[in-house]
Amino acid sequence: MRVLRETGEENGLLGQSVLKTGWDRPAPAGKENRGDEGGAVSQRFGGFFTEKRGWRVDAAIRVPQQAQEIIEKLNQCGFEAYVVGGCVRDSLLGREPEDWDITTSAKPFQVKEIFGRTIDTGIKHGTVTILRGKIGYEVTTFRIDGVYEDGRHPKSVEFTSDLLEDLKRRDFTINAMAYSRKTGLIDAFGGTDDLRDGRICCVGRAQERFTEDALRILRALRFSAQLGFEIETETEAAVRLLAPNLAYVSKERIQTELTKLLLSPNPDHMRMVFDCGVGTYVSETFAKLDPDRIAVDPQLPSRKALRWAALLRHVGPETAGRILRELKMDNDTIARVRLLTEWWRRPLGNTEAEIRRVMSRMSPEAYDDLLLLKESVLRYGRGAQRSGTQDEAREIPEWDAIPETSADIARIKAQTAEIRGRGDCVSLKMLAVTGQDLIALGMRPGREIGTALEAMLAEVIKRPERNTREYLLRKFAGDGGVD
């Protein structure tokens, strides 16, 4: 086991005693000697790592006061306790962790005794949540996962008093580190080296780990996209070999991982999903996507519907909808993606009236997303990427062509701002007349009213100044004598 400690001025690798990992991984070719690039590397990790001085562990891992108190209380009762997993990884990377998980030698009933008010979050797997204000800290007993029976879940779990056993069951080296102020960083599997070198690598034999739980295959690809890391050779070979085991993973979990990948700074890593042979096993229709047409602009805002629409734009709304239904996506997102994949190639128009018409067909948010998607295609289409030119519509291949140029989009944005600035009517909600007005005038509720309101909207889209009660009621609900 390797323990990284900081003592005064002396930072970095101390106490590099290997206790019992039983597993020595050779350094990958070409990565042994990275020279003295201390400055650059240091910046990459928020200043917490330099080649010369190693990791500034205690500076990087800022355990929240409340988590610290939980750890200290467990210690006072004679138990070991550490923060573990994602929070340690993210802290060392100089990223703000989302949540702080705690791992302890105390059994769940002991944790409950010590803290009184707790929530049985995953009691069977040893997890109880301790609430501190609005934040819940998950405290999980050191455990050994039993035999995996369905390619996804262990049949049973066994509690242990050995931290190393707990770290061994975790998926990747960078996720298998624990830390406490008292002990320092416990890095038994080379997690810090893999962080430094930008590598996703399984703890232990990759084939075994993916056979136990096939979700890890997608987690490998997802972390590689989120962190911009490469996948270590043996791990990648196992991804390819065991991709068919994705059949054991629920569609919801597959979708969650793919969404995280798409929302990451490297959404184009979706191509790796296909390169590694995983695409075929995501879902029946997803398998038919053309990997050569995957181009998701990393500058596109990190929103679910927008990024899925960018990924699926070439297959059109029907197939996009089918893929997302197969992946158990929520209906709201499916509707948004369908709309965007339907409209991304359609012309928005030249005149303000034409633009208002498009605006009237969707919500303001969807319309803004549509502009963003069109812009991103111009900026980041595969053609633009290949030729190395930015924003040259003629470089974009036919299958990624849209009617507008970037100059058109700039013009349309300006027109949109004008339309919105004036408050031109672009929806039934903005009409000066309501259904109630028409009922008051004696119209029967139902289709007739709907048709009348639609006719009014069509009129004011052409002539926004006509959006007055007086005009509209006279023309559409009165004697029709105007105009």
Ligand code: ATP
């Ligand atoms: P994020 O929260 O950003 O998704 P994370 O690493 O915190 O990343 P979680 O799913 O929250 O991921 O899991 C917390 C920790 O539990 C991981 O860091 C890892 O140590 C372990 N873990 C999670 N899922 C698995 C798995 N399928 N197999 C093995 N270990 C896992």
Ligand code: MG
């Ligand atoms: Mg997490």
